[in-house]
Amino acid sequence: MDWQVELIMALRAVIAAVLGGFIGAERERHGQDAGIRTYGAVALGACVFGLISAHALGTSGVDTRIAGQVVSGVGFLGAGVIMREQGKVTGLTTAATVWSTAAVGLAIAFGMYLLGTLTAAIIFILLASHHLPGWNLIAKKNHKSDDHN
Numbered sequence: 001m002d003w004q005v006e007l008i009m010a011l012r013a014v015i016a017a018v019l020g021g022f023i024g025a026e027r028e029r030h031g032q033d034a035g036i037r038t039y040g041a042v043a044l045g046a047c048v049f050g051l052i053s054a055h056a057l058g059t060s061g062v063d064t065r066i067a068g069q070v071v072s073g074v075g076f077l078g079a080g081v082i083m084r085e086q087g088k089v090t091g092l093t094t095a096a097t098v099w100s101t102a103a104v105g106l107a108i109a110f111g112m113y114l115l116g117t118l119t120a121a122i123i124f125i126l127l128a129s130h131h132l133p134g135w136n137l138i139a140k141k142n143h144k145s146d147d148h149n
Helices: 003-029 036-055 062-079 092-109 113-131 135-147
Strands: 083-085 088-090
Touching: 003 036, 003 092, 003 113, 036 062, 036 092, 062 092, 092 113
Parallel strands: none
Antiparallel strands: 083 088
C-alpha cells in the first residue's frame, strides 16, 4: 500500500474519532455513562473497519460484508446499554446514538466528509435538544397524549 493512501486513511480515522468525540461530549456534559471516549471509539472503530472494507474492494465481496458487520456489531453493543428499571426502559437514546455514530465513522471511511460531519451535527442537535427552553412543555404534551392511547 502506498504511504500517501495510508496517510489519507489515518486522517480519515482522526476525523471520525473527533466527530465521535464531539457527539460524546454532549452526553458526558450531562452525566451519561457513554461519553467522549465511548463515542470517539465507536466512530474510530467503524471508520477503520470501513477503511479496511474500502481497501479490500474487489476481493469477492469482502468490502460490503465488513461494513455490514459493523452495523450489526455496534447494534449488539447498543443492545447491552438498554436496561429495564422499575417498569421503565432506559438507555435507548444512548444505544441509538452509539449506533448512528458508527455510521459517522463509516461515512468518513468512505470519504463522505460532508455526510459524516452533517450526521454528527444532527446527532449532537438531537442529543442537545431536550435542554432547550420549552422542551419540558413539548415532552409533557407528548406524555399526556400517550396516556390516551
